[in-house]
Structures are given as C-alpha cells and as structure tokens.
Amino acid sequence: KAGVTQTPRYLIKTRGQQVTLSCSPISGHRSVSWYQQTPGQGLQFLFEYFSETQRNKGNFPGRFSGRQFSNSRSEMNVSTLELGDSALYLCASSPGTRTEQFFGPGTRLTVL
Amino acid sequence: QQQVKQSPQSLIVQKGGISIINCAYENTAFDYFPWYQQFPGKGPALLIAIRPDVSEKKEGRFTISFNKSAKQFSLHIMDSQPGDSATYFCAASPLSGNTGKLIFGQGTTLQVKP
Numbered sequence: 415k416a417g418v419t420q421t422p423r424y425l426i427k428t429r430g431q432q433v434t435l436s437c438s439p440i441s442g443h444r445s446v447s448w449y450q451q452t453p454g455q456g457l458q459f460l461f462e463y464f465s466e467t468q469r470n471k472g473n474f475p476g477r478f479s480g481r482q483f484s485n486s487r488s489e490m491n492v493s494t495l496e497l498g499d500s501a502l503y504l505c506a507s508s509p510g511t512r513t514e515q516f517f518g519p520g521t522r523l524t525v526l
Numbered sequence: 527q528q529q530v531k532q533s534p535q536s537l538i539v540q541k542g543g544i545s546i547i548n549c550a551y552e553n554t555a556f557d558y559f560p561w562y563q564q565f566p567g568k569g570p571a572l573l574i575a576i577r578p579d580v581s582e583k584k585e586g587r588f589t590i591s592f593n594k595s596a597k598q599f600s601l602h603i604m605d606s607q608p609g610d611s612a613t614y615f616c617a618a619s620p621l622s623g624n625t626g627k628l629i630f631g632q633g634t635t636l637q638v639k640p
Contacts, residue, residue, distance in 0.1 A: 418569070445626055457570070457615060457630035470625040504569050508626055514560065515626060517569035 415441055418507050418518030426524045432493040435521045439486050439507030445469075446488040447515060448480060451502040460503075463488055464510075492523075500525045530618050532631025539638050545603040547634045549616035552597065556618035560628070561590065561601045564613045573614075574601075606638045 419438045427433050439446050448460040459472040463482035480490040486507075492499055502522050506515040532549045539545045549559075558577055562570035576583045576590040576599065583590045589602040603610055613635050617628040 447626060447628070449628075449630075456632045457617075457628075459627050459629065462625055462627055470627050472627070506569075506628075510626075513626065514572055514575060515628060516572060517562075519567075519569045 418505055418516055420503075420505050420518040420521050422521060423519065424522045424524075426526060427495050428526050429495055429497060431495050432491065433495060433523060434489055434491045435503055435505075435523070437488045437490075437505030437507075437518060439488070439505075440516060443507040443509050443516075444486055445508045445510060445513075445515075446482055446486065447506045447508075448488070448490050449504045449506065449517075450474075451504055451520070452500075457504070460490065495525045497525050499523065530616060530629050530631045532616050532634060534634060535632065536635045537637070539606045539636065541606065541608060541638055541640050543606050543638075545606045545610070545636055545638070546600060547614055547616070547636075548598065548600045549618075549631050550596075550598045551618055554597070555620050556629075558619040559590070559592065559599050560617050560619075561588075562615045562617065562630075564615065564633075570615060603636075606636075608638045608640050611636055611638050 421436045445464045447462040451457045462470045466482045477493045482488045502520040504520045506517045508515045560575035561573045563573050564570040574585045574588045587604045592599045613633045616631040
C-alpha cells in the first residue's frame with residue numbers, strides 16, 4: 415500500500431497570508447490526525463478527524479482549522495499566518511480512532 | 527497533567543552497544559505507548575508500541591519495557607548500528623475519549639558511532 419502523502423512538501427508564505435495543506439491517508443484508513451513539529455515545542459497535536467467528524471482538538475488558536483472529506487483525505491488551514499507558525503506539519507493516518515498511526519513526510523512551512 | 531517526559535535529550539553509543547531511552551508520565555490516563563523513529567527530512571515512523579497489560583514487548587533489536595506502578599517506560603535498542611542514528615520519540619495516548627491523540631516526549635537524538 416502507498417503511504418501517507420502530503421502536499422505540498424515545502425511552502426513559503428508571508429505574515430498575514432493563509433495556507434492550506436493537504437493529506438491523503440493510507441488506503442482504507444478512516445482517521446487522520448495533524449501535528450505541528452517545531453524545535454522548541456516538539457510534536458504537538460492539532461486535531462483528529464474520523465469519518466469527516468472532528469474527534470479531538472489540541473490547544474491551538476482558532477486560526478488553525480481542518481476538515482476531512484468523504485474519501486478520508488484531509489486538509490488543514492492556517493489563516494493570518496504568524497512567524498511562529500513556521501514548522502513541519504505532519505499528518506498521520508490510522509484505520510480507526512485508537513489504533514497505530516502512520517505519519518506522512520510532512521509539509522515544511524516557512525513564514526517570512 | 528497530560529505530559530510525557532523523555533530522557534536523555536541526546537545519546538552517543540558505540541556500534542554494538544545498547545541504547546536506552548526513558549520516558550515517564552504523570553497520570554494513569556494513558557493506555558497506549560508507541561515509540562517513533564525519525565530521520566532528518568522524514569516523518570516519524572512507528573517502531574514498536576505497547577499497552578499497559580504487558581510489561582515488555584520485543585521486536586527484533588527493539589524492546590519496550592513498561593513499569594505501570596512507576597509510570598515509566600523505556601526503549602532498548604540492542605546491538606546498536608550506525609543506521610539507528612536518528613531521533614526517537616516516545617508517545618502516549620489518553621484513555622479517556624474516543625481519540626487517537628498522541629502526546630509526545632521531547633525526543634532523543636541518538637548517534638551510534640562506528
């Protein structure tokens with residue numbers, strides 16, 4: 415099976431802009447979670463979707479949002495970008511909500 | 527409090543040696559403990575995972591030891607190889623709620639010297 419794919423792999427934006435990141439889970443996986451990875455804060459949970467419903471949300475401002483489509487593909491959106499949003503954004507998929515999670519390669523977002 | 531503390535921050539081991547990374551959690555609200563390996567420029571890859579009903583799980587050269595009473599778990603890498611040089615993360619998933627949310631430790635950078 416193909417692994418988790420994320421697009422784009424690299425992105426450069428300026429402060430105040432918005433960005434949309436995409437994640438395609440492993441075929442048959444219905445759960446998608448998003449994480450932010452930075453050198454200072456490490457890996458932090460953003461949100462989790464299962465069957466198009468948000469199951470859980472991390473402690474991030476409302477500028478961070480996401481959604482999941484009927485084919486399990488997911489997108490996350492960050493509005494009004496700040497310098498501190500520069501990070502590696504990782505998507506993970508799993509067959510269910512409490513099973514092993516498999517990560518994609520991430521999208522490296524740089525905010526200038 | 528839902529935190530996972532990982533140590534050491536960095537580790538240097540000679541080829542063939544044993545690498546040991548430790549993690550501790552503060553409350554009993556976790557019921558799934560995976561370890562991930564991450565190489566530069568890549569996403570984390572699941573190595574091995576354990577649930578609290580067992581005290582040890584072994585897969586190849588990788589072993590998780592779990593101490594429920596001490597709220598600690600550790601990763602042992604036997605016969606460490608230069609190809610094992612990577613960053614390792616422990617994680618825990620909360621028991622409450624129907625969620626797969628993972629709470630990660632801060633990571634350990636392992637260097638295995640030839």
